[in-house]
Amino acid sequence: MLHLELDHRGALNQQVLRALKRAIVDGRLAAGARLPSSRALAHTLGVSRNTVVDAFEQLVAEGFACGRVGAGTFVAPSQWPRGVASGAVARAPRLAAYGRRALRGESKLQPAERQRLRYNLEYGAPLVSPAMQSAWRRALSRAADRSAFDYPPAQGLHALRSAIADYLGRRRGIAAAADDVVVLGGTQQGVDLALRVLVDPGQSVVLEDPCYRGTRYALQALGARILGLPVDAEGLRVERLPRAGARLACITPSHQFPTGGVLSLARRIELLGWARRHDAWLLEDDYDGEFRHDGRPLAALKSLDVDGRVIYIGSFSKLAFPALRLGFIVVPPGLRRAFAAAKWLADRGGPVVLQAALAELMASGRFERLVRHSARALLLRRDALLAGLATHCAGQLEVEGGSAGMHLTAWLPWLRPDALPGLVAAAAVREVGIYPITPYYHSLAPRAGLLLGYAGLAAADLGEASRRLGPVLAAARSSRGNAAHFGQNRQSKR
Amino acid sequence: MLHLELDHRGALNQQVLRALKRAIVDGRLAAGARLPSSRALAHTLGVSRNTVVDAFEQLVAEGFACGRVGAGTFVAPSQWPRGVASGAVARAPRLAAYGRRALRGESKLQPAERQRLRYNLEYGAPLVSPAMQSAWRRALSRAADRSAFDYPPAQGLHALRSAIADYLGRRRGIAAAADDVVVLGGTQQGVDLALRVLVDPGQSVVLEDPCYRGTRYALQALGARILGLPVDAEGLRVERLPRAGARLACITPSHQFPTGGVLSLARRIELLGWARRHDAWLLEDDYDGEFRHDGRPLAALKSLDVDGRVIYIGSFSKLAFPALRLGFIVVPPGLRRAFAAAKWLADRGGPVVLQAALAELMASGRFERLVRHSARALLLRRDALLAGLATHCAGQLEVEGGSAGMHLTAWLPWLRPDALPGLVAAAAVREVGIYPITPYYHSLAPRAGLLLGYAGLAAADLGEASRRLGPVLAAARSSRGNAAHFGQNRQSKR
Numbered sequence: 001m002l003h004l005e006l007d008h009r010g011a012l013n014q015q016v017l018r019a020l021k022r023a024i025v026d027g028r029l030a031a032g033a034r035l036p037s038s039r040a041l042a043h044t045l046g047v048s049r050n051t052v053v054d055a056f057e058q059l060v061a062e063g064f065a066c067g068r069v070g071a072g073t074f075v076a077p078s079q080w081p082r083g084v085a086s087g088a089v090a091r092a093p094r095l096a097a098y099g100r101r102a103l104r105g106e107s108k109l110q111p112a113e114r115q116r117l118r119y120n121l122e123y124g125a126p127l128v129s130p131a132m133q134s135a136w137r138r139a140l141s142r143a144a145d146r147s148a149f150d151y152p153p154a155q156g157l158h159a160l161r162s163a164i165a166d167y168l169g170r171r172r173g174i175a176a177a178a179d180d181v182v183v184l185g186g187t188q189q190g191v192d193l194a195l196r197v198l199v200d201p202g203q204s205v206v207l208e209d210p211c212y213r214g215t216r217y218a219l220q221a222l223g224a225r226i227l228g229l230p231v232d233a234e235g236l237r238v239e240r241l242p243r244a245g246a247r248l249a250c251i252t253p254s255h256q257f258p259t260g261g262v263l264s265l266a267r268r269i270e271l272l273g274w275a276r277r278h279d280a281w282l283l284e285d286d287y288d289g290e291f292r293h294d295g296r297p298l299a300a301l302k303s304l305d306v307d308g309r310v311i312y313i314g315s316f317s318k319l320a321f322p323a324l325r326l327g328f329i330v331v332p333p334g335l336r337r338a339f340a341a342a343k344w345l346a347d348r349g350g351p352v353v354l355q356a357a358l359a360e361l362m363a364s365g366r367f368e369r370l371v372r373h374s375a376r377a378l379l380l381r382r383d384a385l386l387a388g389l390a391t392h393c394a395g396q397l398e399v400e401g402g403s404a405g406m407h408l409t410a411w412l413p414w415l416r417p418d419a420l421p422g423l424v425a426a427a428a429v430r431e432v433g434i435y436p437i438t439p440y441y442h443s444l445a446p447r448a449g450l451l452l453g454y455a456g457l458a459a460a461d462l463g464e465a466s467r468r469l470g471p472v473l474a475a476a477r478s479s480r481g482n483a484a485h486f487g488q489n490r491q492s493k494r
Numbered sequence: 495m496l497h498l499e500l501d502h503r504g505a506l507n508q509q510v511l512r513a514l515k516r517a518i519v520d521g522r523l524a525a526g527a528r529l530p531s532s533r534a535l536a537h538t539l540g541v542s543r544n545t546v547v548d549a550f551e552q553l554v555a556e557g558f559a560c561g562r563v564g565a566g567t568f569v570a571p572s573q574w575p576r577g578v579a580s581g582a583v584a585r586a587p588r589l590a591a592y593g594r595r596a597l598r599g600e601s602k603l604q605p606a607e608r609q610r611l612r613y614n615l616e617y618g619a620p621l622v623s624p625a626m627q628s629a630w631r632r633a634l635s636r637a638a639d640r641s642a643f644d645y646p647p648a649q650g651l652h653a654l655r656s657a658i659a660d661y662l663g664r665r666r667g668i669a670a671a672a673d674d675v676v677v678l679g680g681t682q683q684g685v686d687l688a689l690r691v692l693v694d695p696g697q698s699v700v701l702e703d704p705c706y707r708g709t710r711y712a713l714q715a716l717g718a719r720i721l722g723l724p725v726d727a728e729g730l731r732v733e734r735l736p737r738a739g740a741r742l743a744c745i746t747p748s749h750q751f752p753t754g755g756v757l758s759l760a761r762r763i764e765l766l767g768w769a770r771r772h773d774a775w776l777l778e779d780d781y782d783g784e785f786r787h788d789g790r791p792l793a794a795l796k797s798l799d800v801d802g803r804v805i806y807i808g809s810f811s812k813l814a815f816p817a818l819r820l821g822f823i824v825v826p827p828g829l830r831r832a833f834a835a836a837k838w839l840a841d842r843g844g845p846v847v848l849q850a851a852l853a854e855l856m857a858s859g860r861f862e863r864l865v866r867h868s869a870r871a872l873l874l875r876r877d878a879l880l881a882g883l884a885t886h887c888a889g890q891l892e893v894e895g896g897s898a899g900m901h902l903t904a905w906l907p908w909l910r911p912d913a914l915p916g917l918v919a920a921a922a923v924r925e926v927g928i929y930p931i932t933p934y935y936h937s938l939a940p941r942a943g944l945l946l947g948y949a950g951l952a953a954a955d956l957g958e959a960s961r962r963l964g965p966v967l968a969a970a971r972s973s974r975g976n977a978a979h980f981g982q983n984r985q986s987k988r
Binding site: 007009010011014017018021022025026058061062063064076093094095096097098099100102103105106109111113114124125126128133136137140141144145147148149150151152153154166169170173175184185186188189192196197198199200203214217218221247264265266279281295296298299303304306317321322323324325326332334335337338340341342344345346347348349350351352353354 | 501503504505508511512515516519520552555556557558570587588589590591592593594596597599600603605607608618619620622627630631634635638639641642643644645646647648660663664667669678679680682683686690691692693694697708711712715741758759760773775789790792793797798800811815816817818819820826828829831832834835836838839840841842843844845846847848
């Protein structure tokens with residue numbers, strides 16, 4: 001008697017059909033063999049006869065079997081290649097070099113799940129601005145009623161590109177036309193497309209060290225040679241730029257990620273000159289340059305790009321929220337067609353309704369008011385965290401990089417970098433989420449530091465987080481283990 | 495007197511700021527030079543003094559100038575690299591091999607704009623189903639009120655992946671779990687990711703000829719070697735599969751695109767055996783397999799994939815509408831992690847609100863009812879076009895491939911392929927849009943044919959389109975020029 005095993009997924013007739021096919025494919029039901037009667041099979045499987053009849057009919061319709069009136073149903077004569085049926089799934093699947101390299105880094109890619117800690121200072125958690133959210137919902141609802149159902153232009157809706165170009169002129173000092181803009185599914189897509197279009201595997205690319213990990217992983221998957229350059233309070237140390245061979249430099253001039261330095265004008269000039277001398281490209285990631293808490297927003301590096309060498313990436317993950325998955329890239333005229341083609345080839349363009357909603361929000365002027373509103377909320381949060389740390393963690397932390405954006409860096413000069421996990425665990429016990437800066441380094445992190453994000457918590461919670469963090473730091477510092485670490489650290493200092 | 499030219503883009507103070515910076519960068523304002531007084535500059539430019547003062551302040555804030563109380567504003571001492579200012583935009587920008595190849599094919603990528611013809615038989619125009627549209631709007635509005643604002647999981651929302659897996663089990667005979675599914679921004683992203691993960695530049699890939707152009711262009715940009723194989727009424731002619739060296743075959747087994755053949759079971763078996771023997775992958779693009787007008791839907795090739803060699807791409811462009819930009823890929827367990835990583839690296843995941851809305855629509859069962867409703871509407875349109883062509887174009891066309899989907903193929907055995915543009919122009923005069931099959935071929939098209947899409951027109955319009963097309967065909971056939979072509983064609987026939 002034929003033994004069929006149902007997989008308990010979906011409708012019964014489909015389960016029976018799959019089980020029959022599998023039996024045919026793996027040879028248990030040979031070509032020409034007669035299938036059991038529908039009545040008998042229904043009985044064995046404990047399903048209705050109609051279910052089996054239905055599966056038989058589909059089997060015939062797909063050519064696996066033939067029915068002969070009065071004579072039953074027979075497996076069709078076909079030649080399953082010997083061995084196909086063995087179920088041998090490739091253990092080490094053959095991947096392209098890109099696939100192998102992407103797979104190698106896969107475990108490091110940030111998961112979307114955040115820790116569920118009451119006081120989670122994780123970077124990237126969105127600023128939950130009720131004003132932005134309700135304005136967005138209204139815009140989305142209006143766009144859903146109006147927007148087209150056909151394929152969008154791959155480069156993005158003209159209305160949105162035009163609104164972005166206007167916005168950049170007003171707020172970032174960039175003179176761009178709508179045609180210079182390509183709408184993207186976020187910063188990461190900008191990085192990915194720029195690297196594909198501009199960098200061949202094996203070529204050298206300058207990267208800030210530490211840096212945004214998505215850029216580093218994309219470069220590793222591409223097979224580029226990464227030249228990590230140190231940063232300080234003025235951003236990338238441009239005097240270390242290589243004298244030859246680099247095709248591209250990836251930079252965050254407005255607010256170095258993650259250490260928070262602002263690239264000085266002298267260094268901007270040096271960087272532009274370097275790009276010109278070496279016929280290299282500059283990829284400017286302006287992920288949070290809008291949110292400048294001390295003084296006016298600085299114009300983007302792109303605003304100085306008389307030479308057409310800067311590719312500028314902007315994102316709505318910070319300006320609005322990350323779930324939106326919208327960003328954009330501004331490219332020099334000489335690269336327009338190549339980037340438009342790359343976007344077409346990557347996904348034929350982004351969702352129309354989201355683009356239409358955002359275009360309307362921007363064109364009406366509401367978006368800019370909402371961004372200013374978010375900037376004020378962020379400033380309050382930044383100040384609350386700074387005040388909290390000053391009060392409760394005085395002497396334990398050296399705070400840097402808080403002049404813009406949604407995060408700051410807190411260095412712990414008394415701690416060895418490898419003692420950070422213990423500190424993180426101790427803070428988690430008190431429901432405070434803190435995050436080492438270590439993973440952002442390409443090289444070994446030279447000192448212990450934390451990347452503290454403040455966008456996701458209210459001012460009062462940021463104060464409470466600091467209040468809880470103080471004793472955790474004090475305990476770690478005074479504990480014997482860390483004292484020993486501290487001693488070792490000093491001795492090994494160069 | 496300093497001559498500044500404003501670029502008339504955005505706010506006046508920003509225009510003045512940009513003009514000043516440009517003058518500094520290109521050396522017209524040398525380091526240490528004194529800027530004109532704000533009053534004088536305001537007068538020259540015809541703007542308010544405040545505007546100029548504001549620009550000066552920003553210039554100082556950004557480090558381009560220093561202000562000395564009572565002494566005016568001076569250009570900061572900085573060393574602009576000689577030559578940066580030349581405005582020399584690279585004429586032939588240095589691109590990576592990928593960028594160069596993408597650029598080479600750029601002019602062929604389909605534009606989003608469709609022709610504005612009253613009776614446009616263009617393939618890809620969406621079925622405008624009011625029921626689908628209003629259900630979608632309601633689901634989107636509900637999702638906007640509920641969905642999260644943080645980054646999504648790169649692989650897609652679990653609720654959506656789970657709904658897709660269920661749907662595939664019921665409707666396409668595929669036993670997939672939610673973890674086998676990666677949510678994508680449409681079919682093209684599936685093609686792009688699969689090629690990146692599985693194929694190295696220079697490797698051979700089997701392609702149907704003719705085929706979906708997005709796959710061909712993506713392969714060309716990747717630098718793969720394309721092996722075009724002919725198709726017939728049973729789909730890919732598998733006996734022509736290469737005996738060695740191919741890494742992947744890209745196929746449309748449910749409804750060959752664009753000629754419309756359905757891959758027979760015998761060929762499916764042969765194809766699976768070939769993949770096993772050669773350790774190759776199969777990329778199944780099931781773009782419209784749901785819409786089977788004659789007989790029940792055939793299960794996907796993936797349903798026979800006991801071996802874990804089939805990567806299945808599905809799209810919501812046909813099931814719902816193209817502006818949505820959502821699709822998915824089902825990968826064998828051995829490829830899951832590599833594809834999840836590739837999706838993270840490509841764009842960190844798709845928009846949350848669209849995924850949430852679609853998940854709800856699918857889980858509620860409404861989506862499937864709507865798809866069935868669309869299938870009935872498409873069947874009516876297909877029948878209207880077939881009836882119209884039979885009535886008005888009898889003897890002029892050989893119709894094929896209309897058993898599924900949203901298009902059919904009409905061959906013109908009496909016409910030379912190079913005479914098609916004239917026919918297209920003559921039809922356009924009568925407000926009928928017809929489209930040669932020629933561009934879908936990798937090789938030279940062996941005969942003249944049209945790809946006629948019927949999703950975008952109501953049944954009555956399809957009848958009228960046929961009524962108008964009849965005389966156009968008859969005139970072309972009887973015209974002297976075409977008679978000559980026809981003769982030549984016969985002589986050169988092999």
